[in-house]
Amino acid sequence: MKPVRRLDGWAVRRTLTRRGFLAAGLGLLTACPPNRLTAQTPDSLPGTGPSGKLWDPSRAGRPLSPVTAADNDAAIQAIEKQIRCTCGCNLDVYTCRTTDFTCGTSPAMHRHVVALAERGQTAQQIIEQFVKENGVAILMAPPKRGFNLAGYFVPSVLIVVAGVILALVLRRWSRAANAARVAPEPFAGVAASPDELERLRRELERLSV
Amino acid sequence: MTVLGTLVLWLAFLIGVWGGLAGLVGGWKARPDLQRSARHAVFAMCGALLVAVASLEWALFQHDFNVEYVAAYTSRNLPIFYTWSALYAGQKGSLLFWSTVLTVFGSLALALTPRRHRELLPYVAAVVSIVAAFFVSVMLFGQANPFQRLPYTPLDGNGLNPQLQNPGMVFHPPMLYLGYISITIPYAFAMAALLSKRLDADWLVAIRKWTLLSWLFLSIGICLGMWWAYVELGWGGYWAWDPVENASLLPWLTMTAFLHSVMIQEKRGMLKKWNLALIIGSWLLSIFGTFITRSGVISSVHSFTQSNVGYFFLFFLIVAGTASFALYASRLPLLTAEATLESMVSREASFLFNNLLFIGIAFSVLWGTLFPILSELVQGTKVTVGPPFFNQVNIPLGLALLALTGIGPLIAWRRASLPNLERQFAVPAATGTFAILILLVAGMRDFYALVAIALGAFVLATVVQEFARGARARHRQYGEGWALALGRLLARNRRRYGGYIVHTGMVILFVAFAGMAFKTDTEATLRPGESATIKSPYGWTYTLTHLGVSQYDALNRKVTAATLDVSRDGRRLGILTTEKRQHVDALGRDTFQPSTEVGIRSDLREDLYVVLAGVVNGTEQAVFRFTINPLVWWVWYGGMVLAVGGLIVMWPGGSPAAKRSQAGYSVRLVGEQ
Numbered sequence: 001m002k003p004v005r006r007l008d009g010w011a012v013r014r015t016l017t018r019r020g021f022l023a024a025g026l027g028l029l030t031a032c033p034p035n036r037l038t039a040q041t042p043d044s045l046p047g048t049g050p051s052g053k054l055w056d057p058s059r060a061g062r063p064l065s066p067v068t069a070a071d072n073d074a075a076i077q078a079i080e081k082q083i084r085c086t087c088g089c090n091l092d093v094y095t096c097r098t099t100d101f102t103c104g105t106s107p108a109m110h111r112h113v114v115a116l117a118e119r120g121q122t123a124q125q126i127i128e129q130f131v132k133e134n135g136v137a138i139l140m141a142p143p144k145r146g147f148n149l150a151g152y153f154v155p156s157v158l159i160v161v162a163g164v165i166l167a168l169v170l171r172r173w174s175r176a177a178n179a180a181r182v183a184p185e186p187f188a189g190v191a192a193s194p195d196e197l198e199r200l201r202r203e204l205e206r207l208s209v
Numbered sequence: 210m211t212v213l214g215t216l217v218l219w220l221a222f223l224i225g226v227w228g229g230l231a232g233l234v235g236g237w238k239a240r241p242d243l244q245r246s247a248r249h250a251v252f253a254m255c256g257a258l259l260v261a262v263a264s265l266e267w268a269l270f271q272h273d274f275n276v277e278y279v280a281a282y283t284s285r286n287l288p289i290f291y292t293w294s295a296l297y298a299g300q301k302g303s304l305l306f307w308s309t310v311l312t313v314f315g316s317l318a319l320a321l322t323p324r325r326h327r328e329l330l331p332y333v334a335a336v337v338s339i340v341a342a343f344f345v346s347v348m349l350f351g352q353a354n355p356f357q358r359l360p361y362t363p364l365d366g367n368g369l370n371p372q373l374q375n376p377g378m379v380f381h382p383p384m385l386y387l388g389y390i391s392i393t394i395p396y397a398f399a400m401a402a403l404l405s406k407r408l409d410a411d412w413l414v415a416i417r418k419w420t421l422l423s424w425l426f427l428s429i430g431i432c433l434g435m436w437w438a439y440v441e442l443g444w445g446g447y448w449a450w451d452p453v454e455n456a457s458l459l460p461w462l463t464m465t466a467f468l469h470s471v472m473i474q475e476k477r478g479m480l481k482k483w484n485l486a487l488i489i490g491s492w493l494l495s496i497f498g499t500f501i502t503r504s505g506v507i508s509s510v511h512s513f514t515q516s517n518v519g520y521f522f523l524f525f526l527i528v529a530g531t532a533s534f535a536l537y538a539s540r541l542p543l544l545t546a547e548a549t550l551e552s553m554v555s556r557e558a559s560f561l562f563n564n565l566l567f568i569g570i571a572f573s574v575l576w577g578t579l580f581p582i583l584s585e586l587v588q589g590t591k592v593t594v595g596p597p598f599f600n601q602v603n604i605p606l607g608l609a610l611l612a613l614t615g616i617g618p619l620i621a622w623r624r625a626s627l628p629n630l631e632r633q634f635a636v637p638a639a640t641g642t643f644a645i646l647i648l649l650v651a652g653m654r655d656f657y658a659l660v661a662i663a664l665g666a667f668v669l670a671t672v673v674q675e676f677a678r679g680a681r682a683r684h685r686q687y688g689e690g691w692a693l694a695l696g697r698l699l700a701r702n703r704r705r706y707g708g709y710i711v712h713t714g715m716v717i718l719f720v721a722f723a724g725m726a727f728k729t730d731t732e733a734t735l736r737p738g739e740s741a742t743i744k745s746p747y748g749w750t751y752t753l754t755h756l757g758v759s760q761y762d763a764l765n766r767k768v769t770a771a772t773l774d775v776s777r778d779g780r781r782l783g784i785l786t787t788e789k790r791q792h793v794d795a796l797g798r799d800t801f802q803p804s805t806e807v808g809i810r811s812d813l814r815e816d817l818y819v820v821l822a823g824v825v826n827g828t829e830q831a832v833f834r835f836t837i838n839p840l841v842w843w844v845w846y847g848g849m850v851l852a853v854g855g856l857i858v859m860w861p862g863g864s865p866a867a868k869r870s871q872a873g874y875s876v877r878l879v880g881e882q
Contacts, residue, residue, distance in 0.1 A: 054758060098732065099445075099805075141595055148584070151576070155569065177549050
């Protein structure tokens, strides 16, 4: 075999003899005994038998329970979208439990919602129960009463008031401008009648950028 | 290298302080030596901070885990791409990135601004130096030095948060930062105009490109952030009205208002006070956004670790706001308008209402963002202000703005006549009405979605009409072919027609947002071979068959992948894979909680969005969430159209006549001959 010098100074062989190849194969067989190769169980095939066990379940995150009908219940979801998860994620319970699968808080809150619903409580009663237990901050939007009304209506009211003021100011300006307006006089040296100038103004208006 | 990094930070700070003083005194006393020195200070500060960035990158790539920042945000097995982006992944590095980019922009502004604006430049250099020195001071005095060393050397670092290991996250933060940072340049010119009392159109001309650049970066940054949230976070949406998202939207809204109202100043010499206030406000909002992100005053999924840098930003915000508006107030008598509004039915008036809506939306977003604090102060209880609140308040305002997007450009400057209005609005109004009728016949009943799509059709018709009329005029006048006429129309008046392309992008975005009203989702537990079905808003039925779960190791993570076979109405569409990823360091230790990699199948009409929630009892029986998101692809497409339109608007060149018409007035100061 012909030695070749590598950049790091170690010598390696570029070609392999038959004897070397057999020795390497023997070494490989010793390192991987046949029983280790056959010990693996076959994967489960689609639609056949029970689900196969994962090699390392911990990689797949927190173990989950199968989905129930309540998990997909639109009424339950609608309630959960109004309640904030208390894990600190700033999301509603539904979004958190269907997004952050490491969170243990939102599934617990979901179970609480389902339990209250199974006891026959209405959506409003369930939400009130959460507010009673956790305070008003549990709601994704503040209730429309008291000072919170300012939260909802101050922007709109201000915009409307500003819009009215703006409209009044614009009207005053435009009236003042109209009052000050005099009939257009032809420029000295420009042979154009008032009619022609008016036509020009209309054309410019049409082409204005 | 870290010693060098700290040294150059100190050097940059001292140069910044000098640059600020030299610029202000040099401008005030008209001393050319100090003016030159201030200009050179910005260049020197830029050089020093670039050395600091190189030092930090060196430490990152050398895996010098004795540096606290390197250990906190990288690991030996982190891909190179993300090792580079770790520069701005954390609080300390992002402050360095911010100050460096600011001085780069400042240097470019000083080097590229024509000499005719030279009276403004010392003050520009002073403002840039002061702002950059502030950011460096936060690093030096706010315990945010990225070169801080640990008392020991860990074998490996913590690695980068898995959610940041996404190409969107490599580009989204720098784009947003570039947007935030570049607002400082128009602000610096505005301050320079106020300080030097040169309040003619010159400063507007000098900042036009910078304002557009800043707006473009912010737009791209916001769109990339939406894309990242959609593909990475796994909640099936792209905008959650999070305080930090809101913080990026605020300056974007005020900048957009400015880009409209500045046209009135350029054409009519009006709104000078308003435009200056908008520029100052935009910059203060960018600092406010930084304060929100870094102070922890409002809880947000985006926030950096809470630290005392928030106090620095609050202090700076108060001082800078007070100083800016005090100066502004002192110059108000010099900011008289050249003309007055002539008619309520004019483009000027429509732009004023457009500005009112932009500022109104910005105010309502700011109000909602700060309302929890206000509520705590007034009621003693902190309330949550989430998407239901923001949607309720902002959707009607957004739709009104969309309507004005179509109305504004069709009304003539100064005064519109009735025939003018009839001629301009007949086709677009008919198109909007036709669209709403078609949608009603098709069975759509969601009010906001109906209005959004009808208004979108109206605005799109206005844009098409404008392009068609312009191209027809060229075709008739010059005998050009239609394609050539259209191309030249765009090339000769980039600002106007580029603006229409931006409006088209906005229409696409609004229609795509309306699509989310029809989002459907379901959860299912499937064994291999089992199928679940989900109905799309278009009436199709998707069948998803679970094929199995596989586990394997990748570069810096252990992957659990579930594969599904997807078919729609019996026709096979292909395979979709969704993953759970457990990231590990080079020693194989788990670094973060398992994260989710979403499987998405996109087409023009809807996205099928699949998330692997987890497995049952450690078996291949997997829990999935399936979501159908209509029109999501159009959000990205709308963002691209918006960016292309913005690029066209700011592209250098254009016809001299158009340029003259855009900067065609010169304002005399009161009392000036």
